[in-house]
Amino acid sequence: METHSNRSIVGRLAPSPTGAQHVGNARTYLLAWLSARSQGGRVILRIEDIDSPRVKPWAVQQAMDDLRWLGLDWDAGPDDALNEVRDICAGREAASVGSYVQTERLSFYRAALDELKRRELVYPCTCTRSDIEAAASAPHVGQEGPVYPGTCRHRQAADAVPLAGQPFAWRFRYQEWSLFPFVPKEYVDLVAGKQRCLPEELGDFVVCKVDGTPAYQLAVVVDDHAMGITEVIRGDDLIASTFRQLALYASLGWTPPQFGHVPLVIGPDGRRLAKRHGDTRLSTLHEAGVPAECLVGYLAWTCGLQSHRNAVRPNDLVGQFAWERLPRSPLTLTERDWQTLLSMSP
Ligand SMILES: [Zn+2]
Known part of the structure; x- marks a missing residue:
């Protein structure tokens, strides 16, 4: 360095x-x-x-x-x-x-979401929080809450059209996508050293919420990329999120920044x-x-x-x-x- x-x-x-x-x-x-x-x-x-x-x-x-x-x-x-x-x-x-300011950047997030839809990397999820809690297996309730059980994973992006009127979120196919070798399952943190993850413990995650606003994971990736950020320093409660974000970088063909979790x-x-x-x-x-x-x-x-x-x-x-x-x-x-x-x- x-x-x-x-x-x-x-x-x-x-x-x-x-x-x-x-x-x-x-x-x-x-x-x-x-x-x-x-x-x-x-x-x-x-x-x-x-x-x-x-x-x-x-x-x-x-x-x-x-x-x-x-x-x-x-x-x-x-x-x-x-x-x-x-x-x-x-x-x-x-x-x-x-x-x-993120609320002034919604068109950027929409464009990235469209790209993920085009690549069939996201699907519409109609599950409520209680649906997920009921379907998730007990051992998979980590500190971040229950891991998404994959209920809506059979859907494709186009299946959102007949859902019109029914509230749904967009979920990223993390569990399948992470099987590809180019999706990082480990990285070296500037502060915390080598980190590994088990994709099945993170599960498919939301990139766009039911109300249409982008989720944190998508917004920060889009922003950090657009703003040319090379180094992300933040609290170590976000290490697990880093793996989700690395998967988004890989999906969108973008180079990720270095991460340091304090x-x-x-x-x-x-x-x-x-x-x-x-x-x-x-x-x-x-x-x-x-x-x-x-x-x-x-x-x-x-x-x-x-x-x-x-x-x-x-x-x-x-x-x-x-x-x-x-x-x-x-x-x-x-x-x-x-x-x-x-x-x-x-
Ligand atoms: Zn669902």
């Missing part, structure tokens, strides 16, 4: 405005940003707002404010007024990149940091007058990038960044840690 001035590296920050950004999000964003910048690469900002029932309108601006407050910048994103900048940054025509920040109960653990919002720290450099310094310390919690800006850490320094276990944030963060001052 090249270590400096590699303009061909493109990383991304992809907040989901379903609520406030918290300390756990900040740690992942910092690592994603540092990884790209330490290789001389570019960073793009994309708003992942297609999960409409959960999206909060205020959260888009808040996420951008939080990132700027942290000192993380981007070369292209939804705030770009200049299409020319987009051209240069993404290395492509603005028209082919399109908007950096350990999550968890609460004292061992569960992923969330609202149930109390307030860990970045905006709370900001409003309490905590300098962003103090939080970044704390996060950098937890990432092994400095030996003390000295206040630093992300820019100051670019030279020190190395994945080898990151602890491979989750970071536990206790109430006491949060109080320590809240009381930090320059």
